[in-house]
Structure formats: C-alpha cells, structure tokens
Amino acid sequence: MSNKVYSIKIGGQAGQGIKSAGLIFSKIASRSGYHIYNYIEYPSLIRGGHNVMQTTFSLDKVYSQIRPVNFLIALNQETINLHLEELVEGAGIIFEDEGKIDVTLCKDKCRLFPVPLKKIAAEAGGQDIVSNNVALGAALALLGGDLKHLFDLIDEDLSSKDGEVVKINQTAAKAGYDYAKTNFADKFEPLLAPQNNPGKKMVVNGTDAVAYGAIAGGLQYAAIYPMSPTSNILSLLAANQEEYGYVYKQAEDEIAAINMAIGASFAGARSMTTTSGGGFCLMTEGFGLAGQTETPVVIVEGMRGGPGTGLPTWSAQGDLRFVLHSHQGDFPRIVIAAGDAEEAFHMIMKALNLAEKYQTPVVLLVDKNLLDDEQTFSEFDYSGYRIDRGKMFLEKDPEYHRYVNSEDGISPRTIPGLGNHLVANSDEHNSYGYSSETIHDRNEQVQKRLRKLDTCAKEDMEKPILYGPENADITIVSWGSNKGPILEAMKDYPFVNYLHITWMSPFPTDAVFQQLSKAKYLLNIECNSTAQMAGLIREKTGIDILDQLLKDDGRPFFPEEIREKINSILIKK
Amino acid sequence: MSNKVYSIKIGGQAGQGIKSAGLIFSKIASRSGYHIYNYIEYPSLIRGGHNVMQTTFSLDKVYSQIRPVNFLIALNQETINLHLEELVEGAGIIFEDEGKIDVTLCKDKCRLFPVPLKKIAAEAGGQDIVSNNVALGAALALLGGDLKHLFDLIDEDLSSKDGEVVKINQTAAKAGYDYAKTNFADKFEPLLAPQNNPGKKMVVNGTDAVAYGAIAGGLQYAAIYPMSPTSNILSLLAANQEEYGYVYKQAEDEIAAINMAIGASFAGARSMTTTSGGGFCLMTEGFGLAGQTETPVVIVEGMRGGPGTGLPTWSAQGDLRFVLHSHQGDFPRIVIAAGDAEEAFHMIMKALNLAEKYQTPVVLLVDKNLLDDEQTFSEFDYSGYRIDRGKMFLEKDPEYHRYVNSEDGISPRTIPGLGNHLVANSDEHNSYGYSSETIHDRNEQVQKRLRKLDTCAKEDMEKPILYGPENADITIVSWGSNKGPILEAMKDYPFVNYLHITWMSPFPTDAVFQQLSKAKYLLNIECNSTAQMAGLIREKTGIDILDQLLKDDGRPFFPEEIREKINSILIKK
Amino acid sequence: MITPAELTTPNFPNWCPGCGNFGIWAAFKNAIVASGWDNTNTVFVAGIGCHGHMINFVKLTSFEGLHGRPIPVANGIKMSNHRLNVFVFTGDGDCLGEGGNHFINAARRNHNVTVLIHNNNIYGLTTGQTSPTTRKGFKSKSTPEGNPDEPFKILNLAIAAGATFAARVYSNDIAGLTNMIIKANEHQGFSVVEMLQPCVTFNKECSPTFFTDNTYKLPADYDPTNIAKALEKTLEFGPKQIPVGLFYKVDKPTAESNYPQIENIPLVDNLVEKRDITKLLQTLY
Amino acid sequence: MITPAELTTPNFPNWCPGCGNFGIWAAFKNAIVASGWDNTNTVFVAGIGCHGHMINFVKLTSFEGLHGRPIPVANGIKMSNHRLNVFVFTGDGDCLGEGGNHFINAARRNHNVTVLIHNNNIYGLTTGQTSPTTRKGFKSKSTPEGNPDEPFKILNLAIAAGATFAARVYSNDIAGLTNMIIKANEHQGFSVVEMLQPCVTFNKECSPTFFTDNTYKLPADYDPTNIAKALEKTLEFGPKQIPVGLFYKVDKPTAESNYPQIENIPLVDNLVEKRDITKLLQTLY
Numbered sequence A, B: 001m002s003n004k005v006y007s008i009k010i011g012g013q014a015g016q017g018i019k020s021a022g023l024i025f026s027k028i029a030s031r032s033g034y035h036i037y038n039y040i041e042y043p044s045l046i047r048g049g050h051n052v053m054q055t056t057f058s059l060d061k062v063y064s065q066i067r068p069v070n071f072l073i074a075l076n077q078e079t080i081n082l083h084l085e086e087l088v089e090g091a092g093i094i095f096e097d098e099g100k101i102d103v104t105l106c107k108d109k110c111r112l113f114p115v116p117l118k119k120i121a122a123e124a125g126g127q128d129i130v131s132n133n134v135a136l137g138a139a140l141a142l143l144g145g146d147l148k149h150l151f152d153l154i155d156e157d158l159s160s161k162d163g164e165v166v167k168i169n170q171t172a173a174k175a176g177y178d179y180a181k182t183n184f185a186d187k188f189e190p191l192l193a194p195q196n197n198p199g200k201k202m203v204v205n206g207t208d209a210v211a212y213g214a215i216a217g218g219l220q221y222a223a224i225y226p227m228s229p230t231s232n233i234l235s236l237l238a239a240n241q242e243e244y245g246y247v248y249k250q251a252e253d254e255i256a257a258i259n260m261a262i263g264a265s266f267a268g269a270r271s272m273t274t275t276s277g278g279g280f281c282l283m284t285e286g287f288g289l290a291g292q293t294e295t296p297v298v299i300v301e302g303m304r305g306g307p308g309t310g311l312p313t314w315s316a317q318g319d320l321r322f323v324l325h326s327h328q329g330d331f332p333r334i335v336i337a338a339g340d341a342e343e344a345f346h347m348i349m350k351a352l353n354l355a356e357k358y359q360t361p362v363v364l365l366v367d368k369n370l371l372d373d374e375q376t377f378s379e380f381d382y383s384g385y386r387i388d389r390g391k392m393f394l395e396k397d398p399e400y401h402r403y404v405n406s407e408d409g410i411s412p413r414t415i416p417g418l419g420n421h422l423v424a425n426s427d428e429h430n431s432y433g434y435s436s437e438t439i440h441d442r443n444e445q446v447q448k449r450l451r452k453l454d455t456c457a458k459e460d461m462e463k464p465i466l467y468g469p470e471n472a473d474i475t476i477v478s479w480g481s482n483k484g485p486i487l488e489a490m491k492d493y494p495f496v497n498y499l500h501i502t503w504m505s506p507f508p509t510d511a512v513f514q515q516l517s518k519a520k521y522l523l524n525i526e527c528n529s530t531a532q533m534a535g536l537i538r539e540k541t542g543i544d545i546l547d548q549l550l551k552d553d554g555r556p557f558f559p560e561e562i563r564e565k566i567n568s569i570l571i572k573k
Numbered sequence C, D: 001m002i003t004p005a006e007l008t009t010p011n012f013p014n015w016c017p018g019c020g021n022f023g024i025w026a027a028f029k030n031a032i033v034a035s036g037w038d039n040t041n042t043v044f045v046a047g048i049g050c051h052g053h054m055i056n057f058v059k060l061t062s063f064e065g066l067h068g069r070p071i072p073v074a075n076g077i078k079m080s081n082h083r084l085n086v087f088v089f090t091g092d093g094d095c096l097g098e099g100g101n102h103f104i105n106a107a108r109r110n111h112n113v114t115v116l117i118h119n120n121n122i123y124g125l126t127t128g129q130t131s132p133t134t135r136k137g138f139k140s141k142s143t144p145e146g147n148p149d150e151p152f153k154i155l156n157l158a159i160a161a162g163a164t165f166a167a168r169v170y171s172n173d174i175a176g177l178t179n180m181i182i183k184a185n186e187h188q189g190f191s192v193v194e195m196l197q198p199c200v201t202f203n204k205e206c207s208p209t210f211f212t213d214n215t216y217k218l219p220a221d222y223d224p225t226n227i228a229k230a231l232e233k234t235l236e237f238g239p240k241q242i243p244v245g246l247f248y249k250v251d252k253p254t255a256e257s258n259y260p261q262i263e264n265i266p267l268v269d270n271l272v273e274k275r276d277i278t279k280l281l282q283t284l285y
C-alpha cells in the first residue's frame, strides 16, 4: 500500500465531539508512522449543525483532504446522507446499531459495521458523548491500529478532567475495539498498521503555528477581538501569556485592538493582532495609522467567505485585494500569505521582524482551512531565526528626530521613557514629527515611507516557490492554502509545475514574470470569484492568465477537481 | 485681451474673510461676463494659518487655477512672501499701507498700490475684518470693475446680518474704490471691464453640486459624520432639509452613518452618506453589508491627502484602489469619479438611480479641489433626468422571496410595512433571505450579485470622455479634478488629446483599450504616488503606460506643469 | 392579525438545548401575536451572535446586519418609517463590545426603538470568550486565568447615556418577558430591556438555576420615574440581589419627533421625485 | 526636572485668540513642571480636533493618532510600560462621538490613564457642527434649525461606565486645572477630567463669561466616594448650576495590575528574545 492515500471521515452533530475524535484519530495515525491531513467542516452554529472531520493519511506526505472516503464513522443519519457519494466501493462504515440510522443506500457499495455505540458507552459508565471513543476503538480494530495510542491520547486529551472520566473513555474505547474484533474479525484491511520506528511528526494546524510562532518570535503584546476563523489563536495566546511573559488583551472591538497594538508598539513592545475580513474592515484606519506613524504592527488576517458576515466558518481567498489597497493614500505595507501551517509558523516569526525592521504594518494572510486543518510536519526548525528589531535608537539625544530622512526609508526609532522627545503623528509631519503641510516635508515623508518597500524588496522579499519541474506542460499559479490540494494533485503529473506566491507586497514582479513568461500553459487557481491574484499578476507583469479555476463556495479545492482540470487541459492540447 | 487668462489672488490669515472676499470677486467677474475658476488653499487650522484664494478669469472658459498671478491683494506679510514668485512682471499689489507690510522684494517687478485698509474700514465704522471689502473696492477701481456688483454681493452675502452691517461694508468698499481711483488713477488695465449682455453663469463648486444634485435627485435620507473635505455638503443638506422634505441626521461616527443610511434604504428611503478616506475606512464594513444585503446606498468619498489624518485640507487622488477593493470577498460595487462640479452634479443624481437600480453601494469619488473650487457653468440642465428606483415590488405576495435568482442579477425589492415577509441578511442566504451555507445557495447568490456588474456595464456604464482630436501626438490619461488643469493646458496644444475616465467599476475596458492602443504616446497624470489608475488600466487592458506625471503634495496640478511635461515629451520625440 | 403558526419558518432553532434564547423566542412570538404585530407594521433588526439567528426562526420582516451594528440600522429604519414598530435583538458583546458607541449615542438621542439585549455574559457564537458583562474572575476560553476586567452594569449605563426606558427580565420568565417586550414597545423612546439569558454551553455559572435563585422582583412601590433612584437601583447586582422589572421610564421627545418634515407623514410615504432646485441654484449666481 | 522653557516647541499655538485650549495648555505645562514629568516618565496621546494640535506645542513625548482613538493607543502604551504617566487629550467629539466605545470600555476596565476632555460642546476643527455634548436646540452649521439631540452628561456616563475618578474644571481656571491634572494622574485608575472649554469661534454660547457665571465649586463637605451620590450630582447642569470639582474617586485594581507577568517589571523592560517553545510543540504530537 505504501504511498497510497486513504481517508477516514467522522461525522455527527455539533456537540458530539467530532473534532476531538478526528484529532485523536489523526494523532494515532501519526504516531503509527503515517502522514496525515485533517479537514474539518462545521456550520456557524454551536449545536445541532452537521460537523465532519476527515483524516487523510498515507505513508507518503499528504498535502490535503481528498474526495474519496475509505472509511466512515457515522454518529448520525446526516453523515450517511451527505457523504454517501464520497464513499469508495467497499468503504467501511461504523454506525450506531440501534435501528435509527438507515444504511440501505450504502448496503451494496459498502461494508457495514453496526456497533451499539451508546449502549457500549453506557456500559462503560459514560454518556452519549463517549460514543465517539467507542467508535474510535472499533475503527482501530478494523484498521489494524494500536489501541495503546488511543489510550494515551484519551489520557492526554482529558488530562484536565478527573481520572474517572479518562477511565470511562478508555474502557469504552476498549469495549468498542473488542466488539469489532469479535464481531467483524478480519473484515477490513489493516490500513493503520503501526510502522516500525516511525519518525516523530507533529500534527499541527495553522492556529497552532501562528500562536506558537508568535510566541517563539518574541511577541510581547497582542490585542484581539474574537472572530472566526482566528479566535482559536487568541485562546492559545491567552493560555500561555503568563508562562511566556507577554500580554494578551481582549479589546472592545477591532478598532481598539489595532490601536492598542499600535500604542503598545509605540511604547516598545512587539505587537500583533488577529482578525478576519470583517474585523479588518474596522482595522483599515489603524492599518494606515501604523503606516503613517511608522509604528510596527502585525495583523494576521484569517479569510472566510464574504462579503458581510458571509460564511463565518467556511474558507475563502477573497481578501487579497482588500488588504493590498485598504486605507486612503499610499503607504508601504507588507503583505505575505502562507500556504500551510509550516509556512505560517515561519511567516509569523518573520512578520514580527519585518514590522519592526520596516516600522510599518505587516499583514499575514491565512484562511479558515489553513487555520483549522491539521497536517503532519517534522518539528518546526526555527534555529536559524534571529530577532531583528531594525533601527532601534536607545541612547539619549536632545537632537533626536523621529522621522529623519534616510535613503532606505527607515528612520531610527526610539521608545518613550528613555528621555528623548519622541513625536509620532498621524498628521503629515516634518522630520521631527510636528504637523507640517509644506510641499517639502510632505514629499520628503511620503517618499521616505514608500522607499521602505524598495528596501524590503531588495533585502527581504521572497521569490515565489516553484514546485515540480523547472519546465512543464502546465504551470499552475496560486497562493495560500490551495498549495495543499495542488501539490496533492501534482503527485500524478510529473509535467505540471506550481508557482506558489507568498509575497504580495512588495510583489516579486521579476521572478513571477520570468517564471510565467516561459510557461507553456498557465492555469490560475483561486478561492474567490474574481481571480484577484490573476488581476494582481496582470497589473504587475502584464501577463494575462486566461485559464482560471475558481471556487467561492467556502469549500477548499479537492485534488480531484484540480486533476480533472488538468486532464481537460491536456485533452484540449 | 479676449481669450487671455488672468488671475487675482487674495491672501491673509485664516479668519480674515479670504474665502468670502474671493467668492465675491469671482461673482463680480462672472456677472461682468467672465468665466472664472477659484482655487483656495488653507491649512487644517481654524485661525492664524495662511489662507489664500485665487480667481482665474477670462472671457473664454477657464478650467483651472493657473500659476502666474496678475494681481495680488495681500492682507498680511505672508501673502507677499509666499506668492512673490508667482507674480508676473507688472503685477498689481494692493496691500495694507501701514508700514507693516514689507514690499521691498516686489518693488521693481510689480506695481504697488498701498491702501490704508484698516483705517478706511474703521472710518466706515467697521472692524479689521471689513478690510477685505475695502481691498475689493480698491481692486475693482484698478481693474475697471463695476462697483454695483460688489454692492449687490455684499448685500447678498450678509443678508442674514442686520442692515447696518451691510451698510458698513458697502461704505468701506466704496471708500476703497474711491481711494484707488483718487490715488492710482489709470494705473492698471481694465481687466474686469463689464462685457455687454453677459450670459448668466453660476459660480459653483463641487460641494454645491453634490448637495443640490442629491436634493434634485430625490434624496430622502442622509446620515453623515463630518469630515473634511466633505463637511460643507452636510451643512447644505442640513440647511435645506425641511423645505425639501428629506432628513439629514448627524451620526455618532461613520460606522453609524453608513448603517443608518442602510437602514433607511432598507425601509425604502433614497439614502446616502458622505465622508473622506479616513471615514471610509470605518464604512468599509457597511459598504459590503450593503453589497451583501443588496441595499442601495450612495457614498460620496471626498479625497484628501493620506494616509492617516494626513493633509486634512489638501487634495489627493489616493483612494481609488481603496474604494475599488475594500471589504472582504467579492461583491458588485459601482465606482464613478467626477472631473468637475458639473459632472459631480449629474453623477450624484445618477448615483442615486444606480444604487437603487442595482441594489448595491455606489461610490462617487470626488476630491478636495473639486469640492472647494468654484467654476462658472451655465445653469445645470437636469431636465432629462428621471428617477429610476429599479425593480420595486410594492404589491403583497405571500410567496415573496427577497433574493430570487435572476438573469440580470437583480431581484425585486420590497419595503417593510407592505405586508410582505422581507428578510435582509448579511449572512450568506438562500433566495428567501434565510441563512444558508449550502454550496448551491452560496454559488447562486454570489453569482447573482456579481452579475449585476455585467448588467450595469451593458445598460449604464459610460465610456471615458475623449477631449481633443481623435488622433493626437500625445494622449493624456487621467481622472477626477485633473481634468481642469489638463484641459487648461491643452488650450495650447491642438495635437494633444485627453481620455477622461469616469467609471472605475465596472470598468470600460474595451473603450479604454481601443483608445489607448491607438495612441502614439501615452502620459498618465495622477495626484498620488503609485499611479493607481495606471495600475488599474494595466490590470484591465494589459496596457502599460510608461510615462507618469504624479504629484502627491496636496496641491493640484497647474496647467503650467502639464505644459512643461508635454514640452519635454515633444522635445524627446 | 398574525397567528403563532404563521410565524413559523422552515428553520427550527439550532440553539443548544436549554439555551435561554428559546425563552426569548417564545416571548417575542407571544408578544407579536398578542399585539397584532405583523409585516405591515413591524420590523426587527438583529446583530451577529447566537441571538442574531432569531431572524431565521420568526417569520416577520427582519434585517440581520453586522456584528455590533443593529442599532444604527434600526435608527435609520425608524426615521424613515416611524409608523413601524422597530425592535433590535442584540447580544452583550454585540451591543456593549463592538456596538457600544451606537448604544450610548442612540440612547442619548432617544430613538424610538426597543433594544432587547440577550445578556448571556459571554460571546456565545464565537464559542465562549468573555464579554463586557462577564464578571471579573470568570474563566473562559479567552481568560483561562480568570477575567481581568469588571463588567458593565447595562441598565446603569443605559440610563446614564439617556435611555428613557430601562428594564430587566429573566429570559425564561416567558410571561414576564412577553409583557415587558410589549411595554417597551409602547414606550415612546429608546427602550432597553436586559434579558438575563443562560448560555448553557459556555457560561455554566449563569445557569437557569442561578437566575431563578438570585433574581427578585422590584417591589411594587418602586418608583421608576426618579432618575437618581434608578441609577442607584441599577447598581445593585449580587447573590440574591438581582432585581428584575422596570427600573426607569420617562417621557421625552423622541429623536423622530424632532423633524417637522416627517411630522405628518413618514418619510417613505413620500414619492421619490425629481425635485426642482431652481431656487437653490439661484443662490450661486 | 524640566523647565517651562524646555517645554517650548518651534510652534506657537494656532488656536483662535481667546480659545480655552490656551488655558489647558498652560495648566498642562504647569503640571508637568510642578510634577517633574519629562521624557523619561511621561507620554501623552491626542485625538484629532483643535485639542489634538497640543502635540505641536508641548515638548513632551506624544502620539497623535486618529480621530476618536487616543484612548486605545494610551491603553496599549500603559500596558506595555506602566511606569509611564499616560495622558489622553481628547475632545467632546473625539471622545464621545467617534470614540465613545473606547471611552466606556476603557473606563470599565479601569486602565490607569488620565483622560482630559476638552469639552467645547462643538466640533471645532471641522468648523462647527454639533457634538454629543451640544445642548438641545443649539444652532450650528449642522443644525441651522437647532440641535435635535440631547447632550451627554459626560461625568455621569463616565461613572456609570466604570471610571474611578471623575472631575470637572473650567479650562481658564489654570491653577485649578493644574491641580486637578496632577490629582487625576496620581489616582491609580481611569481618571476623567471634563474641561469646560470655550470655543470662541463656533460656540458663542459657551463663552468664558458663561462658564464663570454658571459654575460653582462642589461644597467642601461633598463626599466623592459615594457612587450613588456622584451619579446624582453629575446629573446637575443648568444656569448657575454647573458644579466643578472632584465628583467621584474610588480605589479599584487597575487594568494593568491584573497581569502577573508585568507585576515586577514593565513589559518593555524585557528584552525581545526568541523563545524556546519546545514545550508547546510537544503538545502537538
């Protein structure tokens, strides 16, 4: 089986513990030596809505969810109904054996494993919610997995609860395992058989990556107003603040959040905030304030389906142009976008440096899928990271001028309390910081600020990453979390390459131009309706990408859709 | 002299009545048969800063301010110092003859007309502020103007004050006039000699045009938070609401302003708001709310120098990309920009129709110069205007669905209180308006909304306007109030034409492409630092305009700068 | 007149079982039926939060706007058609976090709308962060070591800002809430009803028992017309010390009554017509 | 210690002659000199309005932010370096119009900053529209027929929101204001000083004579520790009935005191260092 990719899906109502069961399953897979990718779907409701988590796993690296489902755990009827079509021939289905779930429609196609989940849970002393562990136990039995991992993970997951709860869950899991072993002996392939000496791999999502990356990167202050899909970042930041010595503060709204972060940064603290598009609307004024006052700040913008409240719990890539152009007038903004959790980890650390080095706001664009979906990675290696606070002026100088003109656009920054007279001013100002409307001061300051982008392009901007062969029949262009399904799809196409764009401002015009102008066939892939990246590329390079694969329904691309598109191009050719 | 262009400048401290004196002067010129263009400069201060107003006038149409000054009224020293270089050989200068103003530097170049302004004012029973009318009287004498016009205008200007005040000002004006006649007999050309049967022309700025256009266009509700340079619009709207039967409401902030306007519009009122870039930041979320709920709203965005608080009382064109891209996700927005007051008048009326026809937000972009600067126009002819409220469904229908799918993207809109169940929803929704996250509903609604732009492009979008010959040696591309100085400059160049772009979204791609692709030499002119329009053109048409004349210091282009640029191109050629 | 059945939508509420929003839902529907509100005379506006889902569950004309912004939308509606009964359903986060500025300024201006605050002392929909009414020390997702911040006293703030009607009811007291919603709407002016709402999922403290155990009715002789007394009474909050009832009511001109141009006829009842502005243009010569 | 001369900048105030901002300017400089505030220990943040120009006229470290947003900037500064004295200069429009949400929520959280409100009952810099403190009926550029809205009572609102220090002073009472600024800064918590400030250009009503004629000092026996009394007293406003002085003061933990990680050393005194997060990453296996 080696490099084959399998998937298991767990579905049920919101509140049935789907997410935690899925995460446990994926960690079992990881500990057993597999690569995984977890994809989760849930509505903007607390209860009752349909939740589903899918773990895709393989001995090879897995880059994204896949469409076919090899194994289904159905905690409710809806799971069967909604995902019937995804089931492969011979897929296994574990479901509640109490007559309530109707499996007639999958009878012929699938292998049915009815398990009295609630009954077993009750016998173990647990409530209905414990069913998920019964099901996990049964699944492990069928897939040849190691029960020990499940025991460990239940232990770790419930470590904050009392020992009795752990016990009940473990007992239930074991009973589920035994039930399957007894009743369905040798009915399924051992897809999850433990490998020898598996390398250790983290199971990490973008939320973990951003929060922990920020902590590693020396974050000192974060002010945040909760908003899906970034709210879990604040939970992680809140939980670890005392230990790591930074401050997390919940603001009354996003306007306050960014202004508090700016105040903190002005005072000398490494600062950030996080939000989604709707909250970013409210930050746009502060965004430019940071640009104009030259105060570092990092904004993590987690995209979800817009406009308006839109699709709060679904993903999108519709805010690219928004973050590139919001706020009146021209000022230097750095905008970078991560393609997966590992990139997000390194980018947030980098963003904290960039903001301070260039004394300007930095946006890290991520999206709901990237933030929520776990993937296996080797432990992040940040040994090469160095804190760079840029031109910090910490002496005392009565002649200190905050906005002194400079070739690279960057003026030495000081902090309050050192004795220098420091003026930060959102009005146009002279080099001292005092309000000024003269042509000379205006031009000097506007141009000084904008020169930072040139400096950044020279010193820090990263070229897009090319995956696949240097020369290819089809060149895919995309960005953000589309990276996953694209790489997954490319496994089958040695003559397709992928240009993954990570810097949007400054934009690596030359590198993009060079790569695209030699491409034989260009395909742009985006999760929005207007091909925002393609527009940017045309504006910057003149290259008009004619073929677009767009999707704006909140769901991620599946590699199958990309393969289908590639095939259709190949046929045309 | 016929088509020659002259200018008179009045300068003094803020609070010295510069603006009102300049306006009176320009109306005298207009009533005497001249075309005028008024340019005003003032700092973001209430008092003490330097204010200056320049009236450019000619028997021909005048499109903008010009650099040379033929006549200066200096109410303070700064006026001399700051504007010395602009004075032409032989320029006249009226200034306070009390020894305090030092005119040594202009002695040789200019013709000096010292007048004891304050003394004359005092003799007439007036305070220092009356000096401006003394000076106007003296200027009229020197320029051969008609004192009767000044008397009339003082009367009209001060109509709200008691009769005594009018009397004092008129007496002072007459005394100034007599003083000049007596002391400087025949010392200057009669540049302002009344013409026979002058056609009546309005002296109107963009503020008047937008406010009165909105009133003419059936405005019913405006909620506004004051912000330069649009605050005077709200004054006009506030003053006329009772007579014309609409409601103007000051909001607590811009977020409230746009949400109140949206609420009013949802209820069935024709609604608008006004702001500048900083306030628009705060409206960006409501902007998309209007898009998502399909609620009509017009936003007048008056640009000033950004970023941040920037240059509150100076002009810019730095918000083009901002209004084109703000808010998360994709939705249809209509963005149009006016080139002068007359365009602004017709555009605001049109905008009110467009918003209701397409049930989506419409931005009218204007700028500080356009809003503040008066120009002579024949009376606006809006006889061809028809109110268009689009698809209004005013019957009662129990099956009414607010967001029913339709080919043109527009669903019939009803209003509350008619008995229909109407749901407007910022969450993604089904055709009824209920929240929905299904792929089907999402795609249907996103695409339905975006189709409105196609419909608009077909039915309403206007092509850019070409000024000058169809074929030219140089084709200038620009937008907004640059129109004035460009047309003024073009008076001297029969082989230069100008493509004036007024629609930004939807964008008239074909028309722009056709015109530009046949141009011999392209020059893009903008008041920003990053050539935002040129970027848009390249994104849409692929045409890369290589020559840019940019300015971002808050000042408008002067026709002289454009001529200089044209000359430099011609030399290169 | 509308019947309960006619208020039913295709969507059954997806709030958590036991959520206080069910009580509010029931009371609102009762009030609608009892008062003859329907699509000819009533509109409600909702914020974003669990409370905001209300628009999917009551078949009455509604607008679900942005998080924190239902009040200005309601103000715009009421000014344009003051014949409508206008309700706002908002949350403690929606109203006092994101939307605090609108709350105080609309209260000050005395817009004639009824603001129903689902106060569950938590951000429900975003899965349990503290809100501006969460008690100090409360442990939540955003405050694992305990909330560092003091809460607002909603009604005290409302009265200080200018609200002319201020009441508190427990969400599961359906009869009392029905009654209070009707009274609040009858009041001409900015009416605030703080609804004590259990969030059984993220705020285990403010449970139904907590509210039934700790609330008491304002005494019959309590005088709701004295502002100083009302300000004092609305400070009270503690174990066994949560008064419910009408704290304050005063008659003052509403925001909408200050505009002569809509004195006789609602704004939207005027035909939208091209206006003759010759007179205005005359001033420009 | 700083001398008055050292506070001078190259810019002379360009407020209108007679503007109350001159008094505030003088008092602030007095307070600076008297208290030994300087660039080693003090920062002020200003909003946008005539008041905001202050940063150009006092040579002390400052941040002029956005209209309505000085308070959150100040909160961020104070949390990052709580050894600094942090002042906010804001206007009635800046603080209660655009910035109202920050005002009430920062008061609630009791950030240890001093908020000095230039209350001229008008939007000065935008040349004279009504503000949230303009009296009903006042004729302005935006209300030629008279202001339709009621004003806030700033201090009443501040106390209801949670401010722990609330005072009112007339701007031209330079000695009194100097003293009150010092006291407000000494107070540990969210201190609000409403400064009655004549705008001689756009608010002819609230003139210096109006304020001298109609203000009176709170009686010596007034007890500023009783919140109910303070709420009542701050309702008072009328001819000859504008009390000035300290209305309310109570000691409560400040926002900054709730964070153990900055108990001993201000946040910014820590070196920014790469942190070892091995422990956190361990949880991901």
Ligand SMILES: Cc1ncc(C[n+]2csc(CCOP(=O)(O)OP(=O)(O)O)c2C)c(N)n1
Binding pocket: A225, A226, A227, A228, A254, A278, A279, A282, A309, C047, C048, C049, C050, C051, C052, C066, C067, C090, C091, C092, C093, C094, C095, C098, C118, C120, C122, C123, C124, C125, C126, C131
């Ligand atoms: C501008 C913006 N910021 C943040 C959010 C995310 N958000 C949605 S609901 C909510 C809070 C809900 O709390 P509350 O208003 O108390 O409502 P509840 O869910 O408790 O009823 C937040 C922060 C949003 N939708 N929009």
Ligand SMILES: Cc1ncc(C[n+]2csc(CCOP(=O)(O)OP(=O)(O)O)c2C)c(N)n1
Binding pocket: B225, B226, B227, B228, B254, B278, B279, B282, B309, D047, D048, D049, D050, D051, D052, D066, D067, D090, D091, D092, D093, D094, D095, D098, D118, D120, D122, D123, D124, D125, D126, D131
């Ligand atoms: C977001 C935003 N909206 C509006 C403005 C315009 N503006 C500048 S100052 C001001 C009001 C000033 O009033 P106040 O705060 O009372 O200050 P004052 O000038 O009276 O001192 C306004 C509305 C702005 N700069 N930014």
Ligand code: SF4
Binding pocket: A046, A047, C014, C015, C016, C018, C019, C020, C021, C050, C120, C124, C125, C198, C199, C200, C201, C202
């Ligand atoms: S999360 Fe709380 S408020 Fe939301 S539905 Fe569940 S119980 Fe109700």
Ligand code: SF4
Binding pocket: B046, B047, D014, D015, D016, D018, D019, D020, D021, D050, D120, D124, D125, D198, D199, D200, D201, D202
């Ligand atoms: S406008 Fe008013 S507040 Fe502003 S400087 Fe002049 S007097 Fe002072």
Ligand SMILES: [Mg+2]
Binding pocket: C049, C091, C092, C093, C118, C119, C120, C121, C122, C123, C124, C131
């Ligand atoms: Mg809540």
Ligand SMILES: [Mg+2]
Binding pocket: D049, D091, D092, D093, D118, D119, D120, D121, D122, D123, D124, D131
């Ligand atoms: Mg003010």
